Amino acid sequence: MRRIITVVFILISVVFAGCSNTEETKRNDTAKKNVVIENIMSRRSVRSYRPDKIDSASMHEILWCGINAPNGQGRESWEVRVVNNQRFIENIDSLYNEYVSNVLKLEKAGHHVSYGAPVIVFIAYDTTYDLSQVDCGLLGENMILAANAMGIGSCCLGGLCRFINSEDGAGILQKLNLPSTHRLLYAIAFGYPDQVPQAKPRNMGKVQFVGNDKG
C-alpha cells in the first residue's frame, strides 16, 4: 500500500512540475547553450553584497557597455552619475532610513537601501525628449548584463530615486549635479553578490502574437 501511495505521489509531482515548466521546456536547446542567452537568463536582482570593491577597469567596462546601448536618434539622452564613495552611500542609506520611518511611517529601521553595494549608478532622463526613458532603460540593462557576465551582481533601485526626487531627498539630488533638463529616473546598485537569488516565475500570457501566423 505504501508503495502505491509513493508511486501516486511521484506521478502527481511529475505532472505538476511539467505544468509549471511548460514555457521553460519550449525553449530552444541551442539557445539554452548560447552564452548571451545564458547570461540574460542567469541574471537576478541581488539584495545582499560582499564588501569587496569593484576595480575601476571592470566598472569602466560596465559603463562603456551601458553607453553603447541603442538610443533614439543617437542622442545619448541620458545623464549618468557613479557613486562609489562609501561615506556618500552610507549617507544615502541613513537619510533614506529617516524618510522611511518618519515620512512613510514604515517599520524598516536599519534598512540599507543600497543592500551594502559598493557602487550605485544613478540614471537621469532628458525631460525634453519623449523617448529618453527608453534610452535610459536600455543603457541600464546593458550595464546589468555586462556586470553579470563579469560575476558582478546588480539591483535596480526605483524606490530610492522616488525619495531623492522628493523634497526630503533634495540634498542628495543636488550632489548628483544633474542639468536642469534632466530628471532622476532610477539607480542601479552594483557589487559582488553575497546571495544566489532564485528566478521569479514569468508570465508568457502577456505576450501575444497578433495578426500573424502563430510563432
Ligand SMILES: Cc1cc2nc3c(=O)[nH]c(=O)nc-3n(C[C@H](O)[C@H](O)[C@H](O)COP(=O)(O)O)c2cc1C
Ligand atoms: C524600474 C525598476 C525599479 C525597481 N526598484 C527596486 C527597488 O526599489 N528595490 C528593489 O529591491 N528592487 C527593485 N527592482 C527590482 C525588481 O524588484 C526585480 O527586477 C523583479 O522583482 C524581478 O526579479 P529579478 O530581477 O530577480 O528577475 C526594480 C526593478 C525595476 C526594473
